[in-house]
Structures are given as structure tokens and as C-alpha cells.
Amino acid sequence: MSASGYTSLANLGPQGRWRRVLFIAMVPMLCAFGYYAYESSYIPKSFRPSQYPYQHNVSLPANDISMETMIRALYSPILHPVNAPNFTDEDGALYRLPRTPRFNEKLGKKVLILDIDSRPLTDNGQLMNEDLRWNDMRPLSAGMLSHYMFAMIHGYDYKFIRAPDYTDRWGTWVKVPMMKEALKTHDYIVFMDSDVMFHYPHLPLEWLLNYWNMTSETLAMMSVDPDEPQNYDEKGNRYLNTGFVIAQQSKRTQEMYKAWAECPSEKRYKGCEHWKKDWAHEQAAFGNYLRYDFDRAEDIKVLPCAEANGAPAAKDRGGCIGIFVRHFWVNKGLLKESMADQVMQYFLPRLHQHYLANSHEHIIDKKGFKLDNADLIPLTEEEKAALKKTSNENQKDEGF
Numbered sequence: 176m177s178a179s180g181y182t183s184l185a186n187l188g189p190q191g192r193w194r195r196v197l198f199i200a201m202v203p204m205l206c207a208f209g210y211y212a213y214e215s216s217y218i219p220k221s222f223r224p225s226q227y228p229y230q231h232n233v234s235l236p237a238n239d240i241s242m243e244t245m246i247r248a249l250y251s252p253i254l255h256p257v258n259a260p261n262f263t264d265e266d267g268a269l270y271r272l273p274r275t276p277r278f279n280e281k282l283g284k285k286v287l288i289l290d291i292d293s294r295p296l297t298d299n300g301q302l303m304n305e306d307l308r309w310n311d312m313r314p315l316s317a318g319m320l321s322h323y324m325f326a327m328i329h330g331y332d333y334k335f336i337r338a339p340d341y342t343d344r345w346g347t348w349v350k351v352p353m354m355k356e357a358l359k360t361h362d363y364i365v366f367m368d369s370d371v372m373f374h375y376p377h378l379p380l381e382w383l384l385n386y387w388n389m390t391s392e393t394l395a396m397m398s399v400d401p402d403e404p405q406n407y408d409e410k411g412n413r414y415l416n417t418g419f420v421i422a423q424q425s426k427r428t429q430e431m432y433k434a435w436a437e438c439p440s441e442k443r444y445k446g447c448e449h450w451k452k453d454w455a456h457e458q459a460a461f462g463n464y465l466r467y468d469f470d471r472a473e474d475i476k477v478l479p480c481a482e483a484n485g486a487p488a489a490k491d492r493g494g495c496i497g498i499f500v501r502h503f504w505v506n507k508g509l510l511k512e513s514m515a516d517q518v519m520q521y522f523l524p525r526l527h528q529h530y531l532a533n534s535h536e537h538i539i540d541k542k543g544f545k546l547d548n549a550d551l552i553p554l555t556e557e558e559k560a561a562l563k564k565t566s567n568e569n570q571k572d573e574g575f
């Protein structure tokens with residue numbers, strides 16, 4: 176994700192297509208807030224949405240409409256600090272850091288946001304098709320573009336790994352050796368299935384690492400699955416969901432991933448072979464063997480289902496509402512709406528503040544007149560006073 180501009184949009188190479196896809200999806204956004212990006216290098220005074228208590232002045236390069244700058248213009252002024260003592264979600268619930276934060280600086284490129292897929296994804300509406308349109312975008316494209324955007328917002332690294340297939344195992348197994356490889360080049364990796372998204376793009380990963388107690392000894396963090404019969408392992412504990420994994424580089428993490436990928440060989444774990452093809456595949460292998468083998472206190476952090484699994488639509492499935500990280504197994508159709516949410520929850524207050532701040536240009540007050548057939552007749556002072564008492568008679572609240 177270099178910071179080159181868009182001057183050669185038509186000549187972009189294969190890597191450039193990513194940006195082009197996102198660029199096209201965001202043209203409307205550009206049109207509306209281009210004004211800010213050009214005209215001001217600080218947040219306008221009028222921009223004070225209560226939902227974002229931390230505000231920063233951000234310098235933006237003049238005459239630069241690259242995707243990077245557009246995204247900075249939208250998100251940088253309201254980024255949540257990595258070590259803020261608390262976070263208030265959109266419903267007003269307060270989350271406090273449980274201890275003195277360990278992460279006080281941004282991790283930048285030490286973090287890898289990782290997509291892994293072995294499929295071509297070139298059909299209509301899919302990510303690798305050159306011509307992706309909002310109206311027929313398929314759900315997983317929204318997921319992966321949202322990962323890309325999250326990385327851009329915070330300056331993390333992003334990679335999509337086109338994985339080779341195993342000849343004898345179910346497709347999702349490829350995550351394991353691919354994550355293992357990625358942990359050789361980055362200190363922290365965040366792997367997400369393409370139906371997983373961070374719900375608050377302005378909340379940095381470092382804050383969540385502080386909140387979820389990532390220590391120097393932690394190998395990986397995963398969320399527990401909903402309390403339903405199919406989600407229990409052979410020992411009667413609930414599976415950890417491998418659709419969202421934060422892992423930290425270490426020698427022991429490499430050992431764990433090696434043991435995981437080799438699980439079906441049964442060299443170390445008797446009985447693992449059938450998980451090659453049986454559901455829940457690599458997740459069942461992890462749940463039945465790895466987590467009991469790598470079981471030092473800090474090895475595996477189990478994240479609450481409510482915070483890092485499911486979505487509000489899955490409320491009845493064990494309360495897994497995906498407060499910070501949403502996993503749309505409940506309905507993949509919700510991914511697109513959720514991606515829109517990730518932009519609109521920030522874009523809307525900006526647009527709205529702009530609307531109000533410039534109201535002198537477009538709000539026309541005709542309340543000082545009365546209507547008489549086709550004519551507007553100025554009200555007398557007595558009429559104005561009388562009007563105050565009856566003003567809402569022929570109106571109703573918005574609605575149906």
C-alpha cells in the first residue's frame with residue numbers, strides 16, 4: 176500500500192486493481208467530502224459529533240485525491256487513541272481497559288491484516304473481477320475490502336494470500352500453514368474469514384489488544400463459539416472459532432502452528448485424521464487437540480462470544496452480538512450493509528455537520544409568510560404570534 180496517487184489510473188498493473196475497485200466504490204464519498212480534504216488541514220470547528228470524543232488535527236496533502244488521503248480525511252480526525260482508558264460503543268455501553276495498557280504506540284506495519292483464499296474469486300461481484308459494482312457485489316468482497324480499508328486507516332500491512340489447495344483436505348485447512356508463514360514476517364497477524372469485520376474502523380487493533388490483555392507470552396486470541404451442541408469438543412468444551420484469529424510471532428507460536436497443520440498426520444495427536452474432511456475441520460483439530468497441548472496460562476486467550484463473534488442478528492444464538500468484531504455466519508447477506516455502516520457511521524456526521532454549517536447557503540426560511548392559493552403573503556406580527564399556537568396542525572412526525 177504505497178502512497179502513490181491516481182495519475183495513472185488507466186495503466187494500473189494487477190496490484191493496482193485493488194485500489195481501483197475501492198476507488199470506484201468510493202467516488203460518491205469523494206465528491207461530498209473533497210471539499211474538506213482540499214480546503215482545510217484541520218477539523219472544522221463545527222465537526223463535533225458526540226460519538227467520537229477524541230479529535231485530532233490532521234494535515235492532508237493539498238491537491239491529493241489518492242484513496243489513502245480520502246480515507247485519512249474521513250477517519251484520522253476521530254481515531255480512538257490506542258491507550259484510551261475507555262471506549263463507548265454506539266449503544267452507549269462503556270468498555271474500560273482492565274489494566275495499565277501495554278500498547279501505547281501504534282504498531283503500524285508490524286501488524287498484518289490477512290486474507291487467505293484458494294478460490295479464484297473472479298466471477299461477477301467477486302473481489303478479483305475487474306469490474307466490481309456496489310449493486311451486485313457479493314458478500315465476501317465487502318468483507319475483504321473492509322479488511323483492506325481497516326489496514327489503510329491505521330497504517331497496518333495488508334496481504335491477500337492466494338493459497339494452494341491441499342489435495343486431501345477440506346479447503347479451510349489452508350489457513351493454518353498460511354498463517355504460519357505470515358507469522359515469520361510480522362509480529363502480529365489478524366486473520367479474518369471474509370465474513371468477519373471490525374465493527375468500529377476508528378477503534379485501533381492496539382486498543383483491543385490492550386482490552387483483551389495481549390501479553391508477551393500470548394500465542395493467539397480467538398473467540399468462543401455460541402453455546403450450541405455442534406460447537407462442543409470431545410471433552411465438552413466449546414470450540415474456539417478460527418474465523419477470527421489474532422496471533423503473535425514467537426518460536427512457540429511456530430511450534431503450535433506446525434503441530435496444528437500436522438495434526439491429521441496423527442504423529443502427535445491420535446484420532447485427528449478424520450478432521451481432514453469432517454466438519455469442523457481445522458477448527459475441530461484446534462479445539463480437540465491444540466488448545467489442550469498449548470495450555471500455558473497465557474498461550475491462548477479466549478475472547479467472549481459477545482465481543483468477537485456473531486452479529487446483532489445472532490442475539491438469540493447465545494448472545495453473540497459481535498460488539499467489536501462481527502462474524503456474519505448468521506446471514507452473509509448482512510455483510511454489504513455492514514460495510515456501508517463502516518463508512519456511513521463516519522461519513523454521515525461529516526455530511527450532516529457540513530449541511531448545518533453551510534445552512535445559510537441552502538436553507539430558505541419562508542415561515543414568515545402565509546399561503547393563499549398560489550401566493551405567499553408576509554405575515555403581520557399579530558399573525559406570527561397567533562401562528563405559534565397552531566403551527567403543527569397539518570403536519571405529522573416523519574414516518575408512515
Ligand SMILES: *[C@@H]1O[C@H](CO)[C@@H](O)[C@H](O)[C@H]1NC(C)=O
Pocket residue numbers: 217218230231232
Ligand atoms: C486544531 O487546529 C485549530 C486551528 O489551528 C485549533 O483551533 C484547534 O483547537 C485544534 N484542535 C485540536 C483538536 O487540536
Ligand SMILES: *[C@@H]1O[C@H](CO)[C@@H](O)[C@H](O)[C@H]1NC(C)=O
Pocket residue numbers: 259260261269
Ligand atoms: C473515559 O476516559 C476519558 C479520558 O480519560 C475520561 O475523561 C472519561 O471520564 C472516561 N469516562 C468514564 C465514563 O469513565
Ligand SMILES: *[C@@H]1O[C@H](CO)[C@@H](O)[C@H](O)[C@H]1NC(C)=O
Pocket residue numbers: 273386387388476477478479
Ligand atoms: C483481561 O483481564 C481482565 C482483568 O484481569 C479480565 O477481567 C478479562 O476477562 C481479561 N480478558 C480476556 C479476554 O482474557
